[in-house]
Amino acid sequence: xxxxxxxxxxxxxxxxxxxxxxGVHDFDHQxxxxxxxxLAAATDAMRGQRDSLAKPAVAAIDLRNVRARDRALAVSxxxxxxxxxxxxxxxxxxxxxxxxxAAFGIIGLITRPFAPASxxxxxxxxxxxxxxxxxxxxxxxxxxGVPDEWRLKTLKECDGAERVVGEGLKRWLALESITDARxxxxxxxAGTALVSFQRWLExxxxxxxxxxxxxxxxxxxxxxxxxxxxSIDRRELGRVVRAALDESLAGLxxxxxxxxxGGWPEVQAxxxxxxxxxxDYLPRFQRTWQACRKRAIEADLVTWPDAPxxxxxxxxxxxxxxxxxxxxxxxxxxxxxxxxxxxxxVTPVDASLPVEEQTRRLRATNDSxxxxxxxxxxxxxxxxxxxxxxxxxxxxIGRVAAVDCASRIGMFLGGTMAExxxxxxxxxxxxxGFLTPDESLSQQHTRARLAARAVVDLGLHExxxxxxxxxxxxxxxVGMPPEAARGEVCKNSMxxxxxxxxxxxxxxxxxxxxxxxSAEGANFNLRRFHDRVLSFGAIPVPLLERIW
Numbered sequence: 001x002x003x004x005x006x007x008x009x010x011x012x013x014x015x016x017x018x019x020x021x022x023g024v025h026d027f028d029h030q031x032x033x034x035x036x037x038x039l040a041a042a043t044d045a046m047r048g049q050r051d052s053l054a055k056p057a058v059a060a061i062d063l064r065n066v067r068a069r070d071r072a073l074a075v076s077x078x079x080x081x082x083x084x085x086x087x088x089x090x091x092x093x094x095x096x097x098x099x100x101x102a103a104f105g106i107i108g109l110i111t112r113p114f115a116p117a118s119x120x121x122x123x124x125x126x127x128x129x130x131x132x133x134x135x136x137x138x139x140x141x142x143x144x145g146v147p148d149e150w151r152l153k154t155l156k157e158c159d160g161a162e163r164v165v166g167e168g169l170k171r172w173l174a175l176e177s178i179t180d181a182r183x184x185x186x187x188x189x190a191g192t193a194l195v196s197f198q199r200w201l202e203x204x205x206x207x208x209x210x211x212x213x214x215x216x217x218x219x220x221x222x223x224x225x226x227x228x229x230x231s232i233d234r235r236e237l238g239r240v241v242r243a244a245l246d247e248s249l250a251g252l253x254x255x256x257x258x259x260x261x262g263g264w265p266e267v268q269a270x271x272x273x274x275x276x277x278x279x280d281y282l283p284r285f286q287r288t289w290q291a292c293r294k295r296a297i298e299a300d301l302v303t304w305p306d307a308p309x310x311x312x313x314x315x316x317x318x319x320x321x322x323x324x325x326x327x328x329x330x331x332x333x334x335x336x337x338x339x340x341x342x343x344x345x346v347t348p349v350d351a352s353l354p355v356e357e358q359t360r361r362l363r364a365t366n367d368s369x370x371x372x373x374x375x376x377x378x379x380x381x382x383x384x385x386x387x388x389x390x391x392x393x394x395x396x397i398g399r400v401a402a403v404d405c406a407s408r409i410g411m412f413l414g415g416t417m418a419e420x421x422x423x424x425x426x427x428x429x430x431x432x433g434f435l436t437p438d439e440s441l442s443q444q445h446t447r448a449r450l451a452a453r454a455v456v457d458l459g460l461h462e463x464x465x466x467x468x469x470x471x472x473x474x475x476x477x478v479g480m481p482p483e484a485a486r487g488e489v490c491k492n493s494m495x496x497x498x499x500x501x502x503x504x505x506x507x508x509x510x511x512x513x514x515x516x517x518s519a520e521g522a523n524f525n526l527r528r529f530h531d532r533v534l535s536f537g538a539i540p541v542p543l544l545e546r547i548w
Contacts, residue, residue: 043082
């Protein structure tokens, strides 16, 4: 019988960049092997683990027992991974994953002080030296063409990765006062490998037909049942999310007209105009975080952990590359690094920028964006508080599943809790009066956008909606600019089932709260309920509803 210890040993060995972001540093010098032979070997290893972990059958175990539940979750993780490895949507067909791995395999070592720079340097040199072999193997595994939107997205990411291993590394070495000739030589070879990969995408790769944007209904059903642990039939789920989109858009229009004669566009203009000046930019983030914590404690919403955040500009060594990559402002702390303060990085705004660029950035990062996105959803009661509860919880799977890695979280099954809680927590802060009327309306627009993403996720991957129809839905119903709409559909197409995380998680948490409040009556306590929800870690919300 395979133990969970053996499962995690294999998890980190096969996914060394994930290991770095999780705070397991035994593999900081390695890359995964995404060559055809490497993927075949990984498939054999995962299939053997899956068969051993599945005894006894999941249906026969007590899912309320944390160890048994973790075994069942490990089985479902492997089911999803095996399906991914055999599909053309991931390592065997999506070059963006390889470039994301290459970029963040380096970024993970030069932006987080989990060890002295001289120690991290050794892993850095090894990864730079190994990048050409990694990229060549990943390229050989992609043998059946690439959808054009994926190809174009990856070309931008190649540029970002080249900036990391070029000027980015030079800046890091200067910041750390390190002189080591090995870095320059290895970085040059890594840069050459990235350019070669980029030229392959530009000149040689075959463009796959549009049908490749769809992962197919069978794969989607697997993600819904084995990844999200949802028992709702895909067709019924489609009806539910379409109704949610209609309802949220109607609510947006009704509420906007009640507070602004020009409706939602007028409110959007007001929100953009309300922003800090350059001198108060970073302090505004920190004050808003403190205010959120204070209001949540006053309202007795959750037992707030000792988990301080520091808002800082994106580090110099990755600043030029960040706009071209999957570069998160809030990237979850590594659960096993346990650094005393977590750095939340934001777009820099300072007096060195031209006035026009300062104004553009400040309007894009206005007070509403700071409060709703950077504080409530990500840096405060949302992701950050949820992460720290997960890290202290009993579930080993729940501790690491939602860790942000190169292109997505560590385990697909962690998404409904991670994203569902962050969206639900924003609803909570609206309930207790933390949002202004305009910010409350912005939150309503977010609900509509998330429902639209769920509609697209289902339609695109079951094959009932084309790429162009999905882009039109975002553009015409949700009001996204055309370029942003296409970018959103591209992301939806690359990661099937992912946009559903937000809807299934948020809806499930609201439903569970209503159920417990009804069952417990006068004995129901909101803080106790939230503390218990968070104690399970990043496990699927539909599973939590079953075992409560």
